[in-house]
Amino acid sequence: MLKINNIDAYYGKVQVLHNVSLEVGSNEIISLIGANGAGKSTLMKTVMGLIKPRKGSIEFQGEDITKIKNTKIVSRGIVYVPEGREVFPEMSVRDNLEMGAYCRNYSAKEMNDHLEQMYAIFPKLGERQKQLAGSLSGGEQQMLAICRGLMSDPKLIMFDEPSLGLAPVIVEEMFKVIVRINQERKIPVLLVEQNAYMALSISNRCYVMANGMIKLSGASEELLQVSDVKKTYLGG
């Protein structure tokens, strides 16, 4: 589905990604864990075309998307849910969701169908569709950001730290929803997380990143047992 081959990426003169390769198969949940500044978000931004890699290539469904403009990537079917609940606070919940579908030209009926689907996933959003997004709680805003991503019927969805700053109960619900999206909609997921235990427990495979390099990768169950990973990311 998504294949990242040996990319190098820079912010100005500073090299952030060193020869990074990663693969997401169809219908997989892949987690990407690592400390702050490891380059996780940079990797996502590179996939989205917001940063251009100097070396290497990115393939999506067999097509080379390395040089495609950011605005075209979303219409190819890759959606990125950025970290920190980037909603439009001064706009209504409904308007926020509609913004998510702007790269597709839905008819009024299709738009309504999609809105209904989102309200089915998170009934709260339906109840609050006319409220300003800024008045929602943190968890609800994160749900809104996820649903906004789903509005364009993505073929691959990438979450950047969806658990950031949320209460533990809500974090659990969030991960359940991610699994549900993956299973019900058959959308592969690339999940960037600090909450390594949670990320490992729901993903099929996992990549561990440090200092802009992939240090380890493998089946999540196996990585849970690796002593290095345990020590560094799981607190024991």
Add this chain to the structure above:
Amino acid sequence: MKRIANRQYLWIGAIFVVLALVPLFIDNNYYITILNQMVINMIVVFGLNFITGLTGQMNLGTAGIYAIGAYTSALLSKNFGISPWLTMMAAICAGFLLGRGLGYPSLKMKGVYLSLTTLAFTEIVRIFATNLIDITGGTQGINDIPRFAVGPVMLDTNTKYFYFILVVAVLVCLLSIRIVYSKWGREFRAVRDNADAIESLGLDIKKIKIRAFTLAAMYGTLGGALYAHFNSYITSLSFTTDLSINYVIILMVGGIGSILGNMVGAVVVTLLPELLRFLGDYYQITYCILVLISALFLPNGLVSIYGKITGLLNKGSSAEGGE
């Protein structure tokens, strides 16, 4: 939400009706001139609302845009004898080209840098207009800019001209409402709200900004053209930075991002200096103080008064209900 919107349309309609009735009771040419200027200001601010009000990009280039509209229409109609109907269309086209041409390089910049760039644009236009004496007449200006006829009716008096621009303003207002509540309007507000999120949705911020700026330029050149044919005389002395700032004040005093606010702002800010004239030497300072007070206490403009009052009333009644 819908009820608020409906009430807003009611107010907008009411303002237009009142404006249309005013000339029936006032026969003073001076006041009619002010009315004309007021409605022209309204049209320009409807445009500025797209870029500064909704998209949140400070634009101090309005005077330059306005001047280009005025000169385009004035020069084409006077020197080449082209019908002002066509030259006004030409002015709008000039606005479109200007929006695209100026928007592309300048909207890369943000915040105060954008303000400075647009400010510089206004100054450049003014300096060119002042010094290209062969074409623009410099500070002496261009006179005898022709008025025109709508069908059989010649717009020879200011009252007739007023009704013409009032109709234009109604049409432009309807277009604005249509845009504000469309996909475009939502994209504009989204840029002001959260530019980072826009990128993750695969939307092109620059394209959205340029679209808003182009709309502002087209409204602005239309306003300038209407002004040229109304006044029959234009000079580079009128198109100063003060004028740009005046339009931002209208936007601010009325209510940023609200069409009703644009109208209220245009009415108040155009009338206020006239109403304060009796203060003589003190009128400028009184005017400035009033604008400052409005910025401090009504940051969302005069239109927010209504919501504040009903808010207080509701609070009072719910407190009573609680007892």
